[in-house]
Amino acid sequence: MEINILKSSKEEMEVELENLTIAEILRVYLNEDANVTFAAWKREHPTKKPVFLVKTKGKTAKKAIEDAVSAITKDLEKLETDFKKLK
Numbered sequence: 001m002e003i004n005i006l007k008s009s010k011e012e013m014e015v016e017l018e019n020l021t022i023a024e025i026l027r028v029y030l031n032e033d034a035n036v037t038f039a040a041w042k043r044e045h046p047t048k049k050p051v052f053l054v055k056t057k058g059k060t061a062k063k064a065i066e067d068a069v070s071a072i073t074k075d076l077e078k079l080e081t082d083f084k085k086l087k
Helices: 020-030 061-085
Strands: 003-008 012-017 036-042 051-056
Touching: 012 020, 012 061, 020 036, 020 051, 020 061, 051 061
Parallel strands: none
Antiparallel strands: 003 012, 012 051, 036 051
């Protein structure tokens, strides 16, 4: 997946994502982090890629995104394991 970093500072990051579904999942997980003060995406037009903005306090924006991606991966792996147990 292609990710284009538009702006990056210690407590703020703006990235252009390839996929709206990924942007929404990332938004949900980031908003569960107490160190994230703002996490949302916007899209200028349905034909444009979503732009995701995250702002933090007490943690770098990059670390917050990394933590969210790790949590998403862990939950997906658990879901896959649970699904395989079904017969």
